[in-house]
Amino acid sequence: MTAETPLTPRIDTSKPHPARVYDYLLGGKDNYPVDEEVGEQLPPQARDAARQNREFMHRAVAWLAGTGVDQFLDIGTGIPTAPNLHQIVQGIRSESRVVYTDNDPIVLRHAEALLVSSPEGMTDYVQGDVRAPREILDHARKLLDFDRPIALSLIALMHFLPGEQEPYDIVSTLVEALPSGSYLVLSHASSDIFPELSAQVTAEYAKGGIELGFRSRDGVGRFFEGLEVVEPGLVTATEWFRGTVAPRAEDGGIYAVVARKP
DSSP states (O other), X not given: OOOOOSSOOOOOTTSOOHHHHHHHHTTOSOOOHHHHHHHHHSOTHHHHHHHHHHHHXXXXXXXXXXXXXXXXXXXXXXXXXXXXXXXXXXXXXXXXXXXXXXXXXXXXXXXXXXXXXXXXSEEEEEEOOTTSHHHHHHHHTTTSOTTXXXXXXXXXXXXXXXXXXXXXXXXXXXXHXXXXXXXXXXXXXXXXXXXXXXXXXXXXXXXXXXXXXXXXXXXXXXXXXXXXXXXXXXXXXXXXXXXXXXXXXXXXOEEEEEEEOO
């Protein structure tokens, strides 16, 4: 399949973008000096957090695919970094369908990498913004069957939405559209595990014009009201473990949760 977009949005290289800063932290090459400038000012732990976050995503979606979930809606996809979500889940369930969404035009330019699917499965990419959740859902319905369980992936995304952007309402809108038996996979930077470090990261992003909304454990827990949190519960990304490969023992400042919609 191909990405549906009438025009390729212009990439603004004068301002940093969260997806490109994240790419820089992961050691990628698809970023610009403005993104590198933000990344260079962040404490070394930011690189560890980016890697820990990515590894959590790998474990979580692999576990979900192993339990039988074969539909995934990934919002805030980011610049492709192998293995991508579809590579993981289609390696377990080849018939899996994956819809990717991001609002950074550079991700659109890499959409072909995201659209490579197993012969039995399907992938799609839409240029979209989580702050317009109904538009994303309308597109996702073209590929995903909303009468069967879907895994909604919001990896390191919602802490880029401060309170005035109504992050809880956005997640609620997305989850309400999902059928029973669906899952929410979410990771979120903490404000209370390493408070001084969190304040430093927030300040450096703010210098680049990126406002963050790091949250406490209780604040992250609010995203899961009405859902059934699966074991091991609301923990750090380095503590979340289901399956056969345990994560390395590290301190982590990222909360990670997987929860099921009753």
